Amino acid sequence: MWGFGGRCNGVRLLGEFVKGLWRENPTFRIVLGLCPTLAVSTCVANGIGMGLAATFVLLGSNIFVSLVRNIVPEKVRIPCYIVIIATFVTIADLFMKAYSPLLSRALGMFVPLIVVNCIVLGRAEVFSSKEPLLKSILDALGMGLGFTWALILISAIRELLGNGTILGFSISRSFEPPLFMILAPGALLTIGILIGILNYFTMNPVRKLFSNGMKRSLK
Amino acid sequence: MKMNQMARFGIVLGVICLTATLVLAVTYHITKPKIDEQMRLEERKALEAILPEADTFTEKSVDGIGYFEALKGDRLVGYCVRVTANGYGSFIRMVVGVKPDGVIEGVEIIENQETPGLGAKIDEQKPGEKRSRFLRQFEGKPAQSVEVKKNIDAITGATISSKAVTDAVREKVTEFLSKVKR
Numbered sequence: 001m002w003g004f005g006g007r008c009n010g011v012r013l014l015g016e017f018v019k020g021l022w023r024e025n026p027t028f029r030i031v032l033g034l035c036p037t038l039a040v041s042t043c044v045a046n047g048i049g050m051g052l053a054a055t056f057v058l059l060g061s062n063i064f065v066s067l068v069r070n071i072v073p074e075k076v077r078i079p080c081y082i083v084i085i086a087t088f089v090t091i092a093d094l095f096m097k098a099y100s101p102l103l104s105r106a107l108g109m110f111v112p113l114i115v116v117n118c119i120v121l122g123r124a125e126v127f128s129s130k131e132p133l134l135k136s137i138l139d140a141l142g143m144g145l146g147f148t149w150a151l152i153l154i155s156a157i158r159e160l161l162g163n164g165t166i167l168g169f170s171i172s173r174s175f176e177p178p179l180f181m182i183l184a185p186g187a188l189l190t191i192g193i194l195i196g197i198l199n200y201f202t203m204n205p206v207r208k209l210f211s212n213g214m215k216r217s218l219k
Numbered sequence: 220m221k222m223n224q225m226a227r228f229g230i231v232l233g234v235i236c237l238t239a240t241l242v243l244a245v246t247y248h249i250t251k252p253k254i255d256e257q258m259r260l261e262e263r264k265a266l267e268a269i270l271p272e273a274d275t276f277t278e279k280s281v282d283g284i285g286y287f288e289a290l291k292g293d294r295l296v297g298y299c300v301r302v303t304a305n306g307y308g309s310f311i312r313m314v315v316g317v318k319p320d321g322v323i324e325g326v327e328i329i330e331n332q333e334t335p336g337l338g339a340k341i342d343e344q345k346p347g348e349k350r351s352r353f354l355r356q357f358e359g360k361p362a363q364s365v366e367v368k369k370n371i372d373a374i375t376g377a378t379i380s381s382k383a384v385t386d387a388v389r390e391k392v393t394e395f396l397s398k399v400k401r
Contacts (some may be wrong), residue, residue: 042336068235076228080235087239098253101261104352106339108308108332163336179376182336 001075016135019140022106026119027150027191028198033119037151038187040110043169049103050110051148053092053139057114060088062128062140069129082115089114119147157190158182223344258329262314265327266299268349269316273297280399284391289316297324300395307379308332311341315392317362325350326357326388331380336378353381362392 033054040050064084072080096104102133104111114120123143128136161164162181164172172210180186232392266276267285273289273296285301297318304311309332318325327350328342341353356371365385367373373381 071233072235073224073228079232083235083239085231087242092241094246094250094254098250098257101257104287105330105332183376 013134013138020107020139020144020146021149022146024143025146025150026122026143026155027147028195030119030122030198031195032039032122033117033147034191036110036113036117037147037154037191038071038184040107041151041155041158041187041190042182043159043163043165044152045103047151048148049100049107050114051151053096053107053111053143054114054117054119054147056092057085057088058120058123058140058147059137060091061085061124062136063133064133065124066128066133066136072129072142075123077129081121081129085120085124086115117184118144132189152169154187154194159188159192162186174188224314242355242386257294261329265314265329266316267288269299269314269325269327270297281395284395286396286399287314287393293321298395298399302387302391304383306331306333306383307338307377309333311380311384311387312385313388315357315362315388317396321361321363321392323357323360323365323388323392323394326354328354328384333380338377340377341357341373341380341384357388362396363389365387365389 003029020026024030027037036054040046061081061084065081068080068084083159089112092114093104096107096111123139127139131139156166158181160165160171162177162179162183164170164177165176178186181190223347263276266273266289270289273291275288275290276299277290278285278287287299289296289299297316298314300317302313304313310330311328311333312330314327314329316326318324329363331339331342333339333341340351342351344351353372353374357365360370365371365388367378367382371381371385373385
């Protein structure tokens with residue numbers, strides 16, 4: 001359909017982007033990157049900021065890992081990927097400090113921690129080290145945006161219930177917000193219940209994911 | 220065979236690290252002026268917020284303590300002392316405004332890495348407020364007297380951040396006042 005040497009077609013390429021948004025959502029399905037998710041999702045602004053920063057890093061890392069995938073020897077691939085990822089995280093951190101100091105201050109130490117976000121290293125190891133450039137770009141965008149909307153959802157719940165606000169705007173003063181919602185228990189509860197609900201409403205998700213994975217590895 | 224392999228590992232790793240270093244050096248160089256400017260802007264805003272009646276701030280230092288002399292015309296309005304506390308997350312950079320008699324005019328936080336929702340409440344203002352409720356407690360109190368549980372209320376669930384700020388303000392400003400009077 002798109003004529004890239006006949007090997008790729010438009011629908012399959014679009015699938016690489018869309019899968020990160022829902023079917024293989026990094027937070028709710030693959031369940032990666034929970035550490036920053038738990039820590040940062042105390043308010044929607046932080047969630048959006050972290051999601052976009054992580055998407056930028058994912059994009060950069062997927063692109064360059066895919067570009068050097070045939071040059072990097074397998075035995076030293078992890079240090080190479082880490083250096084590439086850390087470079088993009090530092091770029092993101094420096095630009096955030098320079099042009100968005102409020103957000104940088106809000107996210108604090110969790111921006112540098114994007115280096116060890118399992119989504120980033122995970123996609124490098126599982127996907128972009130084996131796939132061509134365009135697919136890697138789409139994968140990064142899909143995974144990044146999937147991570148971002150998951151963060152927004154979790155942060156919205158925690159901020160609303162734990163602080164009575166959304167994006168800093170006071171929504172309700174009629175209840176005293178339970179503090180634990182913006183602490184660790186709130187994070188774990190919110191994410192756990194959300195995964196349970198999403199699993200329940202998409203019937204037999206584990207079996208579906210497993211059979212998709214099997215189909216892919218048999219290709 | 221093995222030497223060739225190791226050489227290849229080294230070269231690939233080396234080239235990647237070299238490229239990364241170059242890219243980061245350039246990025247750092249590009250962003251440094253803007254980052255420094257942001258810090259100075261933050262500080263400037265803080266100075267004006269603490270001592271609004273002053274029209275000039277002169278940057279000085281005494282015995283390693285950086286401060287600003289706030290003047291209105293020729294009259295000394297007060298001092299703004301740079302104070303850094305060891306918070307829960309990392310450093311908390313503040314500016315403390317004091318009148319020459321040692322009474323705190325106000326405390327402004329420039330930079331902090333405290334836990335969002337908890338320690339970060341030391342710098343959280345409700346819409347319409349100039350300063351966080353925690354920091355407003357310092358206004359009007361003599362610098363050497365501020366102490367958590369005595370005349371400063373800590374933030375629930377953020378004792379370390381609260382104490383760090385209070386202790387740093389008390390100790391640094393008292394030290395500054397004793398040095399600047401000389």
